Amino acid sequence: MMRSAIIGVMACLWLALNMVQASAQEAEASPPPNLPPPTVVTPPLPPMETVEADISTRSLEVTTGFTGHEIVVFGAIDNSQAPKDDAGSYYDVVVVVEGTPFPIVARRKSEVGGVWMNTSSITFNSVPSYYAIASSKPIEEIAGPAVLERHAIGFRHIKMMPAGNSGAGLKDSQLAAFRSAVIRLKQRKDLYVLEPEGVDFVGRSLFRSTIALPANIPVGPLVARTYLFRDGEVVSAHIARVTLHRAGIERLVHNFAFVYPASYGLIAVIIAVLSGLLASVLFRRKTA
Amino acid sequence: MNIYLPIAEMSVNAALLLGLGGAVGFLSGLFGVGGGFLLTPLLIFLGVPTSVAVGTGSMQILASSVSGAMAQYRRNNVDVKMGMVLVAGGVVGSFIGVSLMRILRQMGQFELFVSLCYVTFLGAVGALMLIESVGSIQRQRSGQPVPTRQTGQHSWVHGLPFKMRFHRSKLYISAVPPAMIGAFVGFMAAIMGVGGGFVMVPAMIYLLRVPTSVVIGTSLFQIVFVMAVTTLLQAIENKSVDVVLALILIVGGVVGAQFGAAAGGKLKGEQLRFMLAALVLLVCLRIAWDLMVTPAEIFSIGPLIGGGL
Known part of the structure; x- marks a missing residue:
């Protein structure tokens, strides 16, 4: 029921947007009358694609019975150049859902006199409490590391800076070990999620992605960033929000x-x- | 049915928690102990943060001790004056314990410290109980009379200042040892989430020579007041008391204790003490094992606590 209703809403939205777009194109197409006709006829450039997206819910309540929730991030590609019914061959969509950044302490145990105890630690200033990436295909196949880094897409590109002089005596390799441990532990708690085939295209311009929020997700606002890629470059991006609050x-x-x-x-x-x-x-x- | 715990910030199966409370309640009814030493480690194994397990444990112990303490008081089995001295010490100990807990959590060494405390105390008490119960079972089998405790002996305890007269216990001793015992038990209560009866009862019998008839009642009296103070301090200082978690455990524990007490009536004292000793040592070994075996994951992450290092 919910699913078909969402698709219905998406379809209406898309139709409405296309109509607006079409009338705008018509207005541009009629040239001003007193200009001389152009000597060289160039084919008109297709308008740039843009992406628009939204989340199935705007706010979520965390109550005593909260056992997690699935949100649907859906959207449409305007001015899609893709052949009919095959947006996936032409575009890639990446959805990143990120929670509020919090400072965290990562600790490392080592053996001291037969007992395993925490011996070194590092404080990271701001680490997203939750981070999910859903994409139409594995992100490494969509774009190069420089592009992913610029948009903070992917676990490797999560912004994670050591606080103050925390970790000052650590080598780069040790710092990297702490970083990857944070990501590994968050992944184990289902707080960092990777869905390399989590975005499905519907027709030539609609897409949807289901993202599971676990029961232990920290409350606060979540930001869903949707990126439209073509040929390894971001052509458009859109931001939507959902807020989790205690109730x-x-x-x-x-x-x-x-x-x-x-x-x-x-x-x-x-x-x-x-x-x-x-x-x-x-x-x-x-x-x- | 899953329930989201507001302070532990995790979703746990409510039936599992009820069962856990019930099982611990059964054992505490069976052996006549508080059961904190079982409940706190079990909560930690379940994934409840150590600080919340300890803080919530004190609330659960308060609930399970209060009715016993009332019953003992009605039967005039409480030395109130002795109890007051123990409570005064206990409050100081609890305060020190709760404050130390906050510092250790900031340093990231709280889990280690709790584990070491458990291994030390459970190991020592379990071993002593095991030796004692095996000895008395053997003596009974060979038909020897069980030696009774000699009274009227004086020890170093009687040479200390601030002597007070404890009428109900028929003692004229310094207030320092009971206050020290109370403080030590209060400290343990705060750090380990236990009532501390398993340390206080032997200490009162062997060090202070309090008559056995008032030992249980007086120690329950101390536990009730010290646990009330500890619960309050944990809530203020560490925000580690989960009322929802405690209530589920209390309900399970109350029911379990009734069955445990009924089952306990069918077993002999020595047998019960032997089984309890074995259980205590088992918990001790399990915690020691976790400390010594190479962990699968040497990294851990946690929130930044108040001001950092």
């Missing part, structure tokens, strides 16, 4: 604990005492 009991408890820690602690104590006493009353009656 229900989850929100109440979390905010209370962090904003009024003393009152929260006091209530925790009261709850514990009351539930302990209640239990003893209940079971005494049963056994009596």
Whole structure:
């Protein structure tokens, strides 16, 4: 139901956009009357393609029952030059969904006297809490490293800078080991996701991509950047946003604990005492 | 059914947590112990952050001790004056423990410290209990009388200043040793998420020579107050008390404890002590194993805690 509704909306959107575009082209096509006719007839350049995209939902609530959520990033290529029903042969689309950057500490264990303990650490100033890339084919096949770096597409190009003098004594290779460990650990928690074939084309200009947000995703705004590639270059990009926020009991408890820690602690104590006493009353009656 | 824990910030199966609380409750009912030493490591194995496991553990212990303490008080099995001295020490110890916990978390050494504390205490207590229970089982088999504890002996404990009269325990001793014991137990409670009964009870019997009739009641009295203070301090200082997690564990634990107590009535004391010792040593070995074996992943990541290093 949801799926077909989304596709329907996308199709309408695309039709409407095309009509606007078509009327604009007609207006350009009629030349001003008092100019001399051009001597050399050049074929008119096709208008540049642009990409527009949106997310299936604008805001998501993280409640006590939150077990993750799937969002759909969908969009359309305007002025698609692709042959009918085959946008994939002509274009590539990359969708990057990124969470709020947070400072994190990465630690490395080593053996000290038979016991494994954290011996070195590094603080990264800002690491995206969540980072998902979905693309119509593996990103290495879409564009060269310089292009990917410029647009921060791909795990290798996530901006991750050591804070202050943190990690000052480390060699480049050690720094790289910490970096790749952060990415590996985030991937293991499903917070960094790579979907090399996660973007599907529909017809000559529509595309969609399903991105799974895991239950442990940190709350905050998510930014979905959609890139349209042709011949290894970005021809257009679009940004859409979705916000995750705490709701229900989850929100109440979390905010209370962090904003009024003393009152929260006091209530925790009261709850514990009351539930302990209640239990003893209940079971005494049963056994009596 | 999965439930999202607001402080632990993770989604866990609620039935699994109920079962965990129930199993720990069963064992604590069976052996007559608090069960914190089982619950906290199990929560950590489940993936709950160590700090949240420890902080939430203190809330769960408070709930499971309060009814026992009330019952003991009604039966006049609490030496309130002794209890007050233990609580005073316990509050100081808890405060030191919670503060140290914050510093260790910033340094990234909290998990290691908790593991080392567990290995040390569980190893020592488990080994002592094992030796004692095996000895008494052997003596019973060979028909020898079980030696009873001699009273009226004086030790170094009796030479200290600040003597106080504890009427209920029929003792006239310095307030320093009970305060020290209380402080030590409060410290352990904060760091390890345990009640500390397994250290306090032997210490009261063997060091202070408190009569066995009031030992359990007085130690429960101390645990209730110190756990209440620890829960409060953990919430303020480390924001590591998860009320939702604690409530699920409490519900499971209360039910489990009823069955455990019923099952415990059918077993002999020595057998129970032997089984408990084996369980304690098992938990100790498991934690020691995790410390010593080469980890599959030597890197870890965590949030930056208050101000950094």
